[in-house]
Amino acid sequence: xxxxxxxxxxxxxxxxxxxxxxxxxxxxxxxxxxxxxxxxxxxxxxxxxxxxxxxxxxxxxxxxxxxxxxxxxxxxxxxxxxxxxxxxxxxxxxxxxxxxxxxxxxxxxxxxxxxxxxxxxxxxxxxxxxxxxxxxxxxxxxxxxxxxxxxxxxxxxxxxxxxxxxxxxxxxxxxxxxxxxxxxxxxxxxxxxxxxxxxxxxxxxxxxxxxxxxxxxxxxxxxxxxxxxxxxxxxxxxxxxxxxxxxxxxxxxxxxxxxxxxxxxxxxxxxxxxxxxxxxxxxxxxxxxxxxxxxxxxxxxxxxxxxxxxxxxxxxxxxxxxxxxxxxxxxxxxxxxxxxxxxxxxxxxxxxxxxxxxxxxxxxxxxxxxxxxxxxxxxxxxxxxxxxxxxxxxxxxxxxxxxxxxxxxxxxxxxxxxxxxxxxxxxxxxxxxxxxxxxxxxxxxxxxxxxxxxxxxxxxxxxx
Numbered sequence: 001x002x003x004x005x006x007x008x009x010x011x012x013x014x015x016x017x018x019x020x021x022x023x024x025x026x027x028x029x030x031x032x033x034x035x036x037x038x039x040x041x042x043x044x045x046x047x048x049x050x051x052x053x054x055x056x057x058x059x060x061x062x063x064x065x066x067x068x069x070x071x072x073x074x075x076x077x078x079x080x081x082x083x084x085x086x087x088x089x090x091x092x093x094x095x096x097x098x099x100x101x102x103x104x105x106x107x108x109x110x111x112x113x114x115x116x117x118x119x120x121x122x123x124x125x126x127x128x129x130x131x132x133x134x135x136x137x138x139x140x141x142x143x144x145x146x147x148x149x150x151x152x153x154x155x156x157x158x159x160x161x162x163x164x165x166x167x168x169x170x171x172x173x174x175x176x177x178x179x180x181x182x183x184x185x186x187x188x189x190x191x192x193x194x195x196x197x198x199x200x201x202x203x204x205x206x207x208x209x210x211x212x213x214x215x216x217x218x219x220x221x222x223x224x225x226x227x228x229x230x231x232x233x234x235x236x237x238x239x240x241x242x243x244x245x246x247x248x249x250x251x252x253x254x255x256x257x258x259x260x261x262x263x264x265x266x267x268x269x270x271x272x273x274x275x276x277x278x279x280x281x282x283x284x285x286x287x288x289x290x291x292x293x294x295x296x297x298x299x300x301x302x303x304x305x306x307x308x309x310x311x312x313x314x315x316x317x318x319x320x321x322x323x324x325x326x327x328x329x330x331x332x333x334x335x336x337x338x339x340x341x342x343x344x345x346x347x348x349x350x351x352x353x354x355x356x357x358x359x360x361x362x363x364x365x366x367x368x369x370x371x372x373x374x375x376x377x378x379x380x381x382x383x384x385x386x387x388x389x390x391x392x393x394x395x396x397x398x399x400x401x402x403x404x405x406x407x408x409x410x411x412x413x414x415x416x417x418x419x420x421x422x423x424x425x426x427x428x429x430x431x432x433x434x435x436x437x438x439x440x441x442x443x444x445x446x447x448x449x450x451x452x453x454x455x456x457x458x459x460x461x462x463x464x
Contacts, residue, residue, distance in 0.1 A: 012116075013094050022100050023050070023053075024279045030109045032050050033110060034061050036049060036067065036116075037114075038070055038130075039130065040321065040371075041372060041375075056095060059092060060092030066083040066337060073447075076443075091117045091120055094115055094116050095113040102208050104205040104252070118215050130375035130379075133373045133379050137431050139433065140251075140430075148281055150238040151277070153277075156261060156273055157261050159171060159260070161257070188218040201254050201255065202227070205248050212230035224273065239374040245374065250262075262370040263324060272333070273369070274370055275374065277364070277377065279382075280361065290363070291358040292358045293358045300389070302395045304388045305363065307384040307387035310391075313421070315383075315384070316435075317412075318373070318440070319377060326413055326418075328432050332342060332402070334346045338404070339405050340396075341363075341398055342403065349403075365381050379432065419441060
């Protein structure tokens with residue numbers, strides 16, 4: 001099966017000619033990492049001798065099919081009978097065209113390729129494969145005549161490799177001064193200079209792996225940075241790049257003597273880390289339909305926003321997939337705590353960034369935590385936009401002040417409420433399927449239940 005990966009019809013799976021060209025250009029490669037992204041957005045997989053690469057191209061390499069249904073620790077809860085109940089069968093990890101690259105932190109000996117999980121019997125993607133979930137949502141736009149154009153942004157903290165006695169992270173020590181960071185300096189060029197070595201290594205690794213990183217900025221937290229990715233008219237590739245960027249940043253940071261975390265709120269009282277999506281829609285002539293110069297531009301933008309408002313509560317369990325992420329959602333923290341939208345306003349959930357030309361008009365979805373699965377987050381955002389286009393509603397007036405001063409108590413801003421909202425969703429099952437709603441709920445509920453079995457030190461201090 002050749003297949004196509006996007007609306008432009010480019011080949012989905014790696015072919016022998018692409019592999020041969022890569023190996024000719026990189027003759028020292030000894031191993032190939034087959035990378036799979038699981039439900040939690042983590043990169044898992046297996047390492048093969050490069051001599052087995054041609055065989056992998058022909059039909060994939062066997063990987064446990066339930067590995068995309070494990071929790072954040074890699075444990076299976078046998079969701080919907082996948083795992084223990086069905087004998088834990090293998091699927092095939094099939095390498096994706098355009099993702100074969102060197103691994104810069106391996107010393108030139110390793111390559112990697114992103115894979116999609118398929119059934120072993122007919123090589124069709126598993127119904128719960130995160131890429132498949134995003135693909136089926138993206139395909140819904142075909143009937144609209146519109147193509148989503150996306151760019152993802154990821155925030156993260158550089159931290160020390162060591163932890164404190166309670167396993168809490170330690171802020172990074174400046175490579176220049178050796179002093180541990182205590183507070184951030186947002187948009188600081190000085191901080192970019194201090195961490196120039198690791199930032200340059202991240203940018204070089206992105207170039208080597210064809211990940212279109214653009215701007216890097218110093219964020220609010222100590223040792224916190226943001227990497228922007230370029231806009232693409234292929235949501236699958238945009239999510240691929242974000243998923244691989246997380247693996248890359250952590251690996252490069254460790255090579256440089258640091259660690260990196262995409263945990264949403266690693267430090268109490270300091271800025272959280274998010275996964276933001278910038279999105280516009282273009283018509284068949286490549287024109288941005290959000291352009292206010294169009295007679296319907298403002299109306300279509302409002303419809304898209306209304307759909308995101310309608311699906312925000314249902315999708316919170318994907319945007320905020322663990323208990324830590326909800327620590328981001330607090331008043332006056334530039335983190336969305338309402339369904340508001342606004343022009344050039346970072347306190348809202350759906351921001352319209354300032355642009356110099358109407359043809360570049362876009363919306364910024366600011367809800368998700370940095371550790372959320374990029375495929376699922378993108379799928380939820382696109383489902384919301386599509387719902388708004390097909391079920392138009394009034395998004396209400398733009399918010400011109402501080403939308404974060406008061407929390408919208410109709411939003412599920414705890415994990416247990418978010419899981420309940422996901423389980424009771426009315427709109428999203430029409431995009432991802434009722435079975436996927438049940439599957440995701442089973443995995444994350446089991447993870448949360450296991451998390452709650454531990455007794456925290458604070459419980460002893462408060463209640464003993």
